[in-house]
Amino acid sequence: MIYVFDTSSLVVLKNFYPTNFPSLWSHWDALVQNGTVVSVREVRAELENRDSTDFIQEWVKRNKSIFMKPTPDELMFVSQIFSIPHFQALIGTQATLRGTPVADPFVIAAAKVKSGVVVTEERLKPNAAKIPNVCEHFKIPCTNLEGFMSQQNWSF
Numbered sequence: 001m002i003y004v005f006d007t008s009s010l011v012v013l014k015n016f017y018p019t020n021f022p023s024l025w026s027h028w029d030a031l032v033q034n035g036t037v038v039s040v041r042e043v044r045a046e047l048e049n050r051d052s053t054d055f056i057q058e059w060v061k062r063n064k065s066i067f068m069k070p071t072p073d074e075l076m077f078v079s080q081i082f083s084i085p086h087f088q089a090l091i092g093t094q095a096t097l098r099g100t101p102v103a104d105p106f107v108i109a110a111a112k113v114k115s116g117v118v119v120t121e122e123r124l125k126p127n128a129a130k131i132p133n134v135c136e137h138f139k140i141p142c143t144n145l146e147g148f149m150s151q152q153n154w155s156f
């Protein structure tokens with residue numbers, strides 16, 4: 001199973017400092033190395049754009065290869081997402097005005113094309129244009145970091 005991580009879950013993961021949770025990071029790095037954990041380049045851009053936590057920035061630099069460029073199939077799926085007017089709100093007005101990266105549709109598309117699971121801290125909200133809502137609409141599995149850890153049978 002492939003897990004496609006959203007920025008929000010990586011931001012939560014940074015709270016588990018490597019010096020305090022070495023076994024968690026050992027398990028995490030093993031999944032990154034074997035391709036179970038992936039993300040998209042837009043997540044990397046979001047992290048670089050707003051996160052100044054030194055160890056996360058260093059981790060991102062060491063693991064650039066997991067932040068993949070979208071494939072043609074993924075880009076086609078992004079257009080499917082945006083063909084639904086309500087889901088066009090995935091790109092907020094502020095992001096549009098500021099030209100800041102927006103990863104959500106690319107995370108969803110990567111999970112769809114790779115038959116993976118989206119990992120995000122966003123929650124399903126009625127009538128919202130949030131990652132879990134889009135995933136539910138397209139029948140893409142979606143969980144949060146805690147759910148991911150449970151699926152991996154992690155216990156620390």
